Amino acid sequence: MPENVDGKKTRADPRHALRPKYRKEKPMKGDKKVIQALNDVLMAELTSINMYFVHYKMEKNWGYDKLAHHAREESMGEMKHAEKMIDRILYLEGTPDMAKYDTILVGDSCEQHLKNQYAVEKKHVDRLKKHIRLCLEKNDFGTKELLDDILEETEESCDWLETQFQRIQDIGIKNYLTEHMHG
Numbered sequence: 228m229p230e231n232v233d234g235k236k237t238r239a240d241p242r243h244a245l246r247p248k249y250r251k252e253k254p255m256k257g258d259k260k261v262i263q264a265l266n267d268v269l270m271a272e273l274t275s276i277n278m279y280f281v282h283y284k285m286e287k288n289w290g291y292d293k294l295a296h297h298a299r300e301e302s303m304g305e306m307k308h309a310e311k312m313i314d315r316i317l318y319l320e321g322t323p324d325m326a327k328y329d330t331i332l333v334g335d336s337c338e339q340h341l342k343n344q345y346a347v348e349k350k351h352v353d354r355l356k357k358h359i360r361l362c363l364e365k366n367d368f369g370t371k372e373l374l375d376d377i378l379e380e381t382e383e384s385c386d387w388l389e390t391q392f393q394r395i396q397d398i399g400i401k402n403y404l405t406e407h408m409h410g
């Protein structure tokens with residue numbers, strides 16, 4: 228029998244005796260692996276916010292306002308993705324990990340910016356597909372739907388970048404940059 232502060236024997240809380248589940252820690256609402264996957268996506272989104280934001284600032288500084296505007300929009304878009312991940316992790320009773328980042332690819336020219344953005348977006352498509360498969364496995368259709376939406380937007384970003392590479396090939400980098408000076 229447990230003892231209270233002055234050493235007297237005391238009966239255990241009868242609720243605990245009758246309903247042993249009170250003694251156990253409440254399990255998390257979400258699957259641990261799904262929460263890990265969401266944190267992995269969050270890590271990528273946080274990295275992209277920073278990459279696009281520094282591209283925006285550099286391109287603005289170089290006078291390529293149109294490109295800068297696009298990079299800024301992308302940075303804001305990534306912030307919305309990060310917010311969705313944080314909200315979902317909290318809903319599943321996990322902890323959002325705000326401290327992990329991938330390498331932030333910068334680059335010293337507009338063309339290198341576009342190439343780095345493409346590398347990051349392509350990698351993210353693969354990451355999202357992998358985690359969507361996990362959600363299906365775990366029957367977490369709510370998380371799957373969220374990741375589906377992000378995947379669609381990430382594929383659109385890849386598509387936009389592919390168009391830019393084609394344009395650069397067609398008209399040359401100098402003409403392309405002239406086209407992207409004014410927003």
Ligand SMILES: [Fe+2]
Nearest residue numbers: 272304305308
């Ligand atoms: Fe994103």
